Amino acid sequence: MKIYLVGGAVRDRLLGLPAGDRDWVVVGETQASMEAAGFKPVGRDFPVFLHPDTGEEHALARTERKSGRGYRGFVVDADPSVSLEEDLGRRDFTINAIAQDAQGDLVDPHGGVADIRARVLRHVGPAFVEDPLRVLRAARFMARFAPLGFTVAPETMALMQEITASGELAELVPERVWQELRRALASQRPSAFLRTLHEAGALAVVLPEVDALYGVPQRAEFHPEIDTGVHVELVCDMAARLAPGDELIGFSALTHDLGKALTPAHVLPRHIGHEQAGIAPLRALCERLKVPTEHHQLAAIACREHLNVHRFDELRASTVVALIERCDGFRKPGRIDQLATVCEADKRGRTGHAEDPYPQGESLRAAHAAARAVRTDALPEGLTGPAIGKAMREARIAAVAAATGKRP
Numbered sequence: 175m176k177i178y179l180v181g182g183a184v185r186d187r188l189l190g191l192p193a194g195d196r197d198w199v200v201v202g203e204t205q206a207s208m209e210a211a212g213f214k215p216v217g218r219d220f221p222v223f224l225h226p227d228t229g230e231e232h233a234l235a236r237t238e239r240k241s242g243r244g245y246r247g248f249v250v251d252a253d254p255s256v257s258l259e260e261d262l263g264r265r266d267f268t269i270n271a272i273a274q275d276a277q278g279d280l281v282d283p284h285g286g287v288a289d290i291r292a293r294v295l296r297h298v299g300p301a302f303v304e305d306p307l308r309v310l311r312a313a314r315f316m317a318r319f320a321p322l323g324f325t326v327a328p329e330t331m332a333l334m335q336e337i338t339a340s341g342e343l344a345e346l347v348p349e350r351v352w353q354e355l356r357r358a359l360a361s362q363r364p365s366a367f368l369r370t371l372h373e374a375g376a377l378a379v380v381l382p383e384v385d386a387l388y389g390v391p392q393r394a395e396f397h398p399e400i401d402t403g404v405h406v407e408l409v410c411d412m413a414a415r416l417a418p419g420d421e422l423i424g425f426s427a428l429t430h431d432l433g434k435a436l437t438p439a440h441v442l443p444r445h446i447g448h449e450q451a452g453i454a455p456l457r458a459l460c461e462r463l464k465v466p467t468e469h470h471q472l473a474a475i476a477c478r479e480h481l482n483v484h485r486f487d488e489l490r491a492s493t494v495v496a497l498i499e500r501c502d503g504f505r506k507p508g509r510i511d512q513l514a515t516v517c518e519a520d521k522r523g524r525t526g527h528a529e530d531p532y533p534q535g536e537s538l539r540a541a542h543a544a545a546r547a548v549r550t551d552a553l554p555e556g557l558t559g560p561a562i563g564k565a566m567r568e569a570r571i572a573a574v575a576a577a578t579g580k581r582p
Contacts, residue, residue: 175211176201177232178258178273178281185269188290189322198225198232199261199273202254208234220250235261238301259283266308267315267330268296295319296327306342309334310354310380313370317358320366326373334374343379351380352463359424364414365407372403383455384428386435391443399525400443402434409523416515425469426476426516427523429456433477452477472509475501476516483517486534491575491582494541495567503542510542537578544577545570 183196200208205221213223213232221234236252237260258273258281265271268286280287284298295315302308312326312334326334337343358367368384371377377385388403399405406428413420413427433452434445456477460470482489482497489497503510514535521532548569550562557565575582 180273181270184272184274196230199235200232201235201258221252238264265298271298293323294327295324297330303333303337306337309337309376313367314354314358316370317361317363317367320363338375348463356421360419360421364410368407383432383459390434393443409519412523413519423515426473427519429473430476432456449478480517480520486537491571491580494574495570514538541574541578544573548573
């Protein structure tokens with residue numbers, strides 16, 4: 175049985191990155207011969223099997239032929255005559271089209287090793303344009319590999335722009351768009367995902383609420399980068415730095431300023447009320463992409479409250495308790511720490527301000543801890559009904575005042 179290690183496992187080893195899941199391609203076999211060898215079939219769209227001992231996925235070598243619109247419009251041929259080189263030829267990027275045999279020798283018909291050395295993300299062949307999902311995959315790979323110096327080959331970007339112009343991005347189901355977005359937000363450089371899609375014209379299709387922020391000016395004394403789209407890129411990268419791998423923080427960072435795209439032209443570069451204005455486009459984005467409720471809720475909180483946290487020193491203790499209550503921070507205490515992190519990413523996600531301190535975050539966390547420390551058994555005896563809630567709130571306000579020196 176001719177078995178080759180393929181794809182990301184080979185690529186990441188050549189890049190010196192930690193090993194992840196390993197994928198294998200099998201040449202010259204059939205479903206019957208694989209099952210006879212003890213492999214368990216699991217593939218729904220094409221022949222994939224689990225190894226009887228390791229449980230790792232093994233796929234029969236295959237070719238794909240375009241048969242309709244969208245990323246699902248393909249006919250798969252997994253005949254035993256399909257060669258390894260033919261299988262590698264259907265893959266998206268040269269760096270993913272490298273195989274390794276049992277002796278450790280590489281099979282690299284498309285120059286993937288050279289592109290790894292040159293740090294270039296390049297398509298394998300003209301069939302690249304047949305799958306619209308590859309536009310998002312290119313952007314997501316850039317979110318991961320831009321810190322290593324990777325750039326998109328100009329000819330590949332041209333094909334991505336061609337895919338966008340074809341209208342086939344509209345064929346992508348929301349779940350696949352969300353899957354690529356969440357993985358990009360959990361990567362080291364989410365800004366590269368946004369910039370790549372923006373350059374390809376695809377951001378306006380898959381994330382129009384975010385694309386609308388590019389070119390919208392902000393006040394230079396607060397935002398030296400001026401462009402709101404650039405600001406969001408910086409905020410997303412700062413969120414990735416403060417909370418590595420946390421897609422929940424990343425999504426809230428991405429969407430916290432959506433309201434700035436709706437600011438009337440005569441008001442610019444000021445953005446009065448952009449926090450509340452951002453709730454509607456956030457809801458539209460979340461409904462369209464079927465974003466998980468947890469992500470939507472935290473993003474709405476960050477959108478609505480980030481300026482309040484920035485001016486934390488000006489708030490009275492009662493206002494702080496009200497803020498925590500609006501965030502449901504007593505029933506879900508983790509939200510306050512998450513909000514503080516998103517707000518810090520916002521404040522430090524500005525040109526020249528990446529190393530600024532953000533004491534408001536720690537002050538909010540300290541106030542939250544003081545309020546949470548209040549217990550019902552410390553309240554006056556004999557209280558019933560609404561009186562208990564009123565007394566608890568007053569005690570929490572007093573605790574926050576004592577902990578922060580704020581006026582009640």
